[in-house]
Amino acid sequence: NAGVTQTPKFQVLKTGQSMTLQCAQDMNHNSMYWYRQDPGMGLRLIYYSASEGTTDKGEVPNGYNVSRLNKREFSLRLESAAPSQTSVYFCASSEISRTYEQYFGPGTRLTVT
Amino acid sequence: QQQVKQSPQSLIVQKGGISIINCAYENTAFDYFPWYQQFPGKGPALLIAIRPDVSEKKEGRFTISFNKSAKQFSLHIMDSQPGDSATYFCAAPTGTASKLTFGTGTRLQVTL
Numbered sequence: 001n002a003g004v005t006q007t008p009k010f011q012v013l014k015t016g017q018s019m020t021l022q023c024a025q026d027m028n029h030n031s032m033y034w035y036r037q038d039p040g041m042g043l044r045l046i047y048y049s050a051s052e053g054t055t056d057k058g059e060v061p062n063g064y065n066v067s068r069l070n071k072r073e074f075s076l077r078l079e080s081a082a083p084s085q086t087s088v089y090f091c092a093s094s095e096i097s098r099t100y101e102q103y104f105g106p107g108t109r110l111t112v113t
Numbered sequence: 114q115q116q117v118k119q120s121p122q123s124l125i126v127q128k129g130g131i132s133i134i135n136c137a138y139e140n141t142a143f144d145y146f147p148w149y150q151q152f153p154g155k156g157p158a159l160l161i162a163i164r165p166d167v168s169e170k171k172e173g174r175f176t177i178s179f180n181k182s183a184k185q186f187s188l189h190i191m192d193s194q195p196g197d198s199a200t201y202f203c204a205a206p207t208g209t210a211s212k213l214t215f216g217t218g219t220r221l222q223v224t225l
């Protein structure tokens with residue numbers, strides 16, 4: 001049982017480049033989430049997907065898009081990266097009735113220069 | 114929009130002492146209020162959670178106290194150990210309880 005996996009672990013982008021962060025879970029969870037973590041700002045929700053086929057904006061969605069590819073996979077895309085998107089990105093998943101119990105991946109550290 | 118205010122930002126406690134972290138929320142859906150623990154280089158992990166109709170929950174050395182009327186809840190770590198050194202996040206259920214809003218985190222250091 002791998003839990004929640006994320007790729008890549010580290011990435012450096014130049015301003016304007018695009019990339020997709022991948023996330024997969026093997027716990028058969030319906031709900032999946034993308035957060036960013038910045039010093040002093042805590043964890044802020046970018047997008048979430050309550051179930052396969054649905055996605056909703058979180059607190060800080062601007063500059064990002066998501067795809068819920070299937071029940072297991074939830075990807076986050078940066079179309080035109082900006083230095084303000086330098087952050088650590090976490091994917092998480094939960095059972096739909098247990099939102100408070102989220103399982104997090106190991107994170108992707110992204111630097112945009 | 115939910116806001117969760119967490120304090121202090123950082124905390125240094127001696128081994129064996131009590132660590133106390135506080136959170137205040139504005140609005141809530143009826144669901145559990147969790148605390149998460151995060152070690153450097155790792156993702157956060159659920160530590161303990163409390164239902165909003167309960168005033169206190171204890172699991173080992175960790176206790177959540179919940180004051181619904183004041184919209185505040187706190188984490189107490191008794192007999193703090195160096196292995197407890199981590200960042201702690203509180204969170205509140207938001208909207209239709211389909212998501213969480215996290216506090217800004219407290220970096221706890223337990224010294225020998």
